Amino acid sequence: MKANCWMGKHDVRVEQVPDPQILNQQDAIVKITSTAICGSDLHLYNGFVPTMESGDILGHEFMGEVVEIGREVKNLNIGDRVVVPFPIACGRCFSCQRELFSLCENSNPNAWMAEKLWGHSPAGLFGYSHLMGGYAGGQAEYARVPFADVGPIKVPEGLSDDQVLFLSDIFPTGYMGAEMCNIQSGDTIAIWGCGPVGQFAIKSAFLLGAERVIAIDRFGPRLKMAREKGRAETLNYEEVDVLETLKEMTGGRGPDACIDAVGLEAHTPSLVHAYDRAKQALMLETDRPIALRQAIMACRNGGTVSVIGVYGGFVDKFPMGSVMNRSLTIRTGQAHVQKYLRPLLERIQKGEIDPSFVITHHMRLDEAPEGFAIFLKKQDDCIKIVLKPH
Amino acid sequence: MSAQTQPNPWSQRQEPENNNAEQLANALGWFSVGLGLAEIAAPGTIAELIGVRDDDRTRALLRIYGARELTAGIGILARPQSPGWVWSRVAGDLLDLSALGSAFNSSRTNRTKASIAAAAVLGVTALDVYCAKQLSQVSENGEIETRKSVRVKKAMVIGRSPDEVYRFWHDFSNLPSFMKHLESVEVTGDRQSHWKARGPAGRTVEWDAEIVEDQPNSITWRSIPGSDVDNSGSVRFERATGGRGTLVTVELAYAPPAGVAGAAVAKLFRAEPAQQVEDSLRALKQVLETGEIAKSDASIHRGMHPAQPCLKAAAKAATA
Ligand SMILES: NC(=O)c1ccc[n+]([C@@H]2O[C@H](COP(=O)([O-])OP(=O)(O)OC[C@H]3O[C@@H](n4cnc5c(N)ncnc54)[C@H](O)[C@@H]3O)[C@@H](O)[C@H]2O)c1
Ligand SMILES: [Zn+2]
Ligand SMILES: [Zn+2]
Numbered sequence: 001m002k003a004n005c006w007m008g009k010h011d012v013r014v015e016q017v018p019d020p021q022i023l024n025q026q027d028a029i030v031k032i033t034s035t036a037i038c039g040s041d042l043h044l045y046n047g048f049v050p051t052m053e054s055g056d057i058l059g060h061e062f063m064g065e066v067v068e069i070g071r072e073v074k075n076l077n078i079g080d081r082v083v084v085p086f087p088i089a090c091g092r093c094f095s096c097q098r099e100l101f102s103l104c105e106n107s108n109p110n111a112w113m114a115e116k117l118w119g120h121s122p123a124g125l126f127g128y129s130h131l132m133g134g135y136a137g138g139q140a141e142y143a144r145v146p147f148a149d150v151g152p153i154k155v156p157e158g159l160s161d162d163q164v165l166f167l168s169d170i171f172p173t174g175y176m177g178a179e180m181c182n183i184q185s186g187d188t189i190a191i192w193g194c195g196p197v198g199q200f201a202i203k204s205a206f207l208l209g210a211e212r213v214i215a216i217d218r219f220g221p222r223l224k225m226a227r228e229k230g231r232a233e234t235l236n237y238e239e240v241d242v243l244e245t246l247k248e249m250t251g252g253r254g255p256d257a258c259i260d261a262v263g264l265e266a267h268t269p270s271l272v273h274a275y276d277r278a279k280q281a282l283m284l285e286t287d288r289p290i291a292l293r294q295a296i297m298a299c300r301n302g303g304t305v306s307v308i309g310v311y312g313g314f315v316d317k318f319p320m321g322s323v324m325n326r327s328l329t330i331r332t333g334q335a336h337v338q339k340y341l342r343p344l345l346e347r348i349q350k351g352e353i354d355p356s357f358v359i360t361h362h363m364r365l366d367e368a369p370e371g372f373a374i375f376l377k378k379q380d381d382c383i384k385i386v387l388k389p390h
Numbered sequence: 391m392s393a394q395t396q397p398n399p400w401s402q403r404q405e406p407e408n409n410n411a412e413q414l415a416n417a418l419g420w421f422s423v424g425l426g427l428a429e430i431a432a433p434g435t436i437a438e439l440i441g442v443r444d445d446d447r448t449r450a451l452l453r454i455y456g457a458r459e460l461t462a463g464i465g466i467l468a469r470p471q472s473p474g475w476v477w478s479r480v481a482g483d484l485l486d487l488s489a490l491g492s493a494f495n496s497s498r499t500n501r502t503k504a505s506i507a508a509a510a511v512l513g514v515t516a517l518d519v520y521c522a523k524q525l526s527q528v529s530e531n532g533e534i535e536t537r538k539s540v541r542v543k544k545a546m547v548i549g550r551s552p553d554e555v556y557r558f559w560h561d562f563s564n565l566p567s568f569m570k571h572l573e574s575v576e577v578t579g580d581r582q583s584h585w586k587a588r589g590p591a592g593r594t595v596e597w598d599a600e601i602v603e604d605q606p607n608s609i610t611w612r613s614i615p616g617s618d619v620d621n622s623g624s625v626r627f628e629r630a631t632g633g634r635g636t637l638v639t640v641e642l643a644y645a646p647p648a649g650v651a652g653a654a655v656a657k658l659f660r661a662e663p664a665q666q667v668e669d670s671l672r673a674l675k676q677v678l679e680t681g682e683i684a685k686s687d688a689s690i691h692r693g694m695h696p697a698q699p700c701l702k703a704a705a706k707a708a709t710a
């Protein structure tokens with residue numbers, strides 16, 4: 001089959017590789033009909049996630065048709081149309097029983113690697129480094145899906161791929177980002193990053209009862225989408241002093257909760273960026289926590305900082321004094337996608353949201369390398385790319 | 391005969407190469423402490439020395455760096471044989487380098503001095519990287535050879551009742567299903583069993599073992615006296631807190647004899663015995679909680695393999 005492989009920094013190629021096969025009897029093989037490129041893939045593309053190997057198949061947002069199942073698979077049949085969550089979860093361990101699916105204790109065969117770096121290991125993820133299990137990803141014609149009874153959700157008739165594909169990651173991720181803010185009526189939520197994840201965080205904050213949402217980015221088309229599709233107020237951080245403006249907008253108190261939907265490759269026009277960038281360039285998987293620092297400083301006393309942007313290693317100048325002395329709550333995590341599949345599918349069915357609004361590009365799987373290049377630079381007003389393998 | 395106990399088998403290191411790394415680590419440790427103290431106590435002098443503008447901001451920054459150096463230095467001196475702290479020095483070096491890098495862009499900086507400072511830090515960075523690598527290498531490859539006996543203790547909570555875990559373990563023929571290095575365990579008598587383990591270069595290492603104690607909450611076994619592989623083990627099954635299943639605690643001891651068999655046995659367990667026991671416990675947890683051991687496209691292969699499917703035959707061989 002054809003698959004988009006990571007060959008090195010800024011080098012992805014669509015190559016011919018063997019077809020996947022059942023390795024565990026709880027596996028299913030899915031013929032992929034739609035798959036997407038995620039901001040998380042850019043961290044791999046830019047070489048910020050350790051333990052990648054040349055030839056790794058990328059992709060963790062995919063859906064398709066079940067074409068083969070292992071003997072132990074009970075809930076799925078050949079021919080079912082499914083969306084696959086990006087974390088791999090057994091459904092039975094301590095974490096899974098508490099619906100912390102991205103922390104499944106039984107799905108990362110390379111847990112020891114993660115333990116060395118982070119102390120304990122999270123779940124295995126599709127197409128996201130060897131540290132996260134060494135699973136082939138879904139930017140391919142076919143994918144093997146472990147624990148097929150637990151993850152994939154069947155798609156009801158009448159919904160298009162574009163409407164449900166993002167249940168695999170970014171819709172639940174944005175939703176969880178907002179949910180972690182514990183939104184009360186009258187709350188103002190500030191969101192750093194108007195990428196696809198930020199866009200879903202904006203929508204979700206309103207769905208969960210926020211009164212105001214303030215979204216921050218620098219790209220015109222993304223800010224426009226946040227205003228027009230998300231009904232958010234927007235700030236261009238290249239034009240205004242974000243902290244000062246947020247203070248003004250909230251009567252000096254600060255937003256009740258702040259969401260970091262940017263992650264470890266944040267950007268800022270100031271010297272701070274050069275400083276953090278230089279440090280990363282010198283070959284450490286050190287993260288650039290620019291948006292996170294700002295989110296912490298901006299948040300109101302006793303508020304919540306919700307971190308869904310991805311971090312990999314260590315950050316410098318983390319304003320812990322601000323967190324501690326002002327009783328802030330920090331909540332984090334790779335999305336526990338399995339937990340949100342059903343409720344969010346219902347919201348789509350009821351017409352409360354149509355996730356396809358973020359899509360700006362449809363491309364063939366063959367064009368993945370070009371897709372990565374334009375998504376990286378946000379060229380051509382790119383916000384979200386969906387790839388078609390067949 | 392049970393495995394002999396040594397005070398601290400983990401820190402027995404004899405190779406001279408390794409001593410060098412340790413000495414270097416010590417020196418770097420003192421360097422860190424010195425530099426740290428200087429940065430905290432006399433940031434102005436340091437700023438002058440490295441050629442960056444001496445103002446309140448620089449001084450504050452240097453004091454912060456000083457605190458970081460001091461922490462790293464004390465860490466290294468406390469545990470010179472551990473690479474972790476030396477890596478933290480590497481991280482610190484890079485921070486210095488990048489700060490100096492941004493100093494280059496500032497017009498108020500004396501560039502010659504700053505580049506000398508950068509060169510000096512680069513030199514120290516190289517030393518740090520060398521030292522950290524050296525130490526890591528020793529702990530990855532060197533330990534086993536110099537160790538007389540190996541003792542490992544690991545624990546894990548498994549979401550099954552103590553009785554279930556006990557019964558599964560008690561049937562020793564189940565052990566190879568979660569202990570990767572075992573080929574088979576054949577139950578040969580009421581308390582006796584015959585063990586076969588995969589040795590290096592296709593060699594099989596075999597021994598007989600007997601259960602010396604068998605209780606509902608613990609099992610203890612050891613090799614029959616005179617076996618090639620002198621080893622013993624015990625496992626305890628205790629109710630975990632809050633109905634969370636069973637706390638399984640495993641203790642193993644090996645005393646490899648001299649000679650060829652000894653070397654083979656040492657090789658068997660060279661891949662970090664503690665890690666191996668932990669991997670086994672994790673596999674046991676997976677078997678009992680989910681009925682299978684999770685495999686990925688890369689993990690089914692020995693050594694490195696990209697995360698992509700392989701040909702059918704290769705997968706069959708790898709998962710057999
Ligand atoms: N937690 C999860 O489960 C999960 C899931 C998916 C993605 N993510 C992470 O979410 C983040 C965003 O993903 P995405 O797909 O939207 O990526 P993206 O690259 O499209 O979007 C990131 C946006 O952040 C903006 N940005 C950069 N620096 C900023 C700053 N200082 N202030 C404000 N905005 C800034 C960029 O301009 C860009 O629009 C990534 O880190 C990704 O890895 C996390
Ligand atoms: Zn994603
Ligand atoms: Zn689980």
